[in-house]
Amino acid sequence: MGNQGSTRRVVGAAIVEAGRVLACARSSPPEAAGKWEFPGGKVETGESDVAALIRECEEELGVRIEVGDRVGHDVPLGRGDAVLGVYLARLRDEVRPRPLEHAELRWLAPDELDTVTWLPADVPIVAALRPILASYSR
Numbered sequence: 001m002g003n004q005g006s007t008r009r010v011v012g013a014a015i016v017e018a019g020r021v022l023a024c025a026r027s028s029p030p031e032a033a034g035k036w037e038f039p040g041g042k043v044e045t046g047e048s049d050v051a052a053l054i055r056e057c058e059e060e061l062g063v064r065i066e067v068g069d070r071v072g073h074d075v076p077l078g079r080g081d082a083v084l085g086v087y088l089a090r091l092r093d094e095v096r097p098r099p100l101e102h103a104e105l106r107w108l109a110p111d112e113l114d115t116v117t118w119l120p121a122d123v124p125i126v127a128a129l130r131p132i133l134a135s136y137s138r
Ligand SMILES: Nc1nc2c([nH]c(=O)n2[C@H]2C[C@H](O)[C@@H](COP(=O)(O)OP(=O)(O)OP(=O)(O)O)O2)c(=O)[nH]1
Pocket: 010, 011, 012, 036, 037, 038, 039, 040, 041, 042, 043, 077, 084, 119, 120, 121, 122
């Protein structure tokens, strides 16, 4: 599926390993710096969500990911001219994620998801992720 229509898409990867999800602290812009998000970014014209996630995770973390199911629903961003969609993902190999663009990376267990301040749009997605993560670590 391509990126059609006027609503711009931002995609994020909820990378899960050993029952924890990778959370990333933004380094910019100033109003978002120190807030936490899923690695990802804007889907380019004609690009699929999955291709955008693979590209962004290489750029931001230096890793190759495999993309899985959606987490929660699309969340409107800002003035409503964009939406955020998040997908489960896994690392394809042993290469460890590095904060090439983020201020900090943390692997969070389900009971640690509230220990960081997420970007506002991520809050409902994190709520949808919690039971999924908990089911992995059971
Ligand atoms: N990557 C990411 N962006 C998010 C999340 N939640 C959220 O509100 N956003 C917002 C922050 C930004 O306004 C926008 C993504 O923009 P970005 O700057 O990360 O995208 P990009 O890497 O494609 O950036 P650029 O090429 O425009 O510099 O979406 C999230 O979980 N992950």
